[in-house]
Amino acid sequence: MKKMEYIDEIVSWEKEFDFFYQVKVRFSETDMFGHLNNTVPFTYFEQARIEYFKSQGFMQDWVKPENKTIPVVADLQCDYLSQIFFDEDLRIFVKANSIGNSSVDLHYMAKKADGSICLTGRGTIVQISKKTGKGEPWTEEMRDLFFKSKKSTVR
Numbered sequence: 001m002k003k004m005e006y007i008d009e010i011v012s013w014e015k016e017f018d019f020f021y022q023v024k025v026r027f028s029e030t031d032m033f034g035h036l037n038n039t040v041p042f043t044y045f046e047q048a049r050i051e052y053f054k055s056q057g058f059m060q061d062w063v064k065p066e067n068k069t070i071p072v073v074a075d076l077q078c079d080y081l082s083q084i085f086f087d088e089d090l091r092i093f094v095k096a097n098s099i100g101n102s103s104v105d106l107h108y109m110a111k112k113a114d115g116s117i118c119l120t121g122r123g124t125i126v127q128i129s130k131k132t133g134k135g136e137p138w139t140e141e142m143r144d145l146f147f148k149s150k151k152s153t154v155r
Helices: 010-015 040-056 058-062 140-147
Strands: 019-024 069-080 089-099 103-112 117-129
Touching: 010 103, 019 040, 040 058, 040 069, 040 089, 040 103, 040 117, 040 140, 058 069, 089 140
Parallel strands: none
Antiparallel strands: 019 089, 069 117, 089 103, 103 117
């Protein structure tokens, strides 16, 4: 397996994930060779990220019109480790790796039904003010929910 700069040691890193979102590769997500199109993992990461944020109770507040903050993606990357084909079942795992004042570095891992890792990724999400567009600090409650994961670290 190739070395990803955001993963120190793959076995320990893999064990830190708890939350996952299940997807099935649709025919429309594949290319003429039957492989998953290279843009689709970012959609899978988005789906899993939203479900992760919902599980934390964040999305329910962010989507309220009166709420003053929203999450934005600052960067996102994906490493493709093995081929993925139509009709495969994947589990897309998400975890908070490090937490800043108004940002969180999320890590992603996709596993096939046989348990093999086929994708890894990471991305920074920033909570911003709808009015100013500037970073808005996490509340203490939000930070506590992120820290619920034993492996999260402050950045």
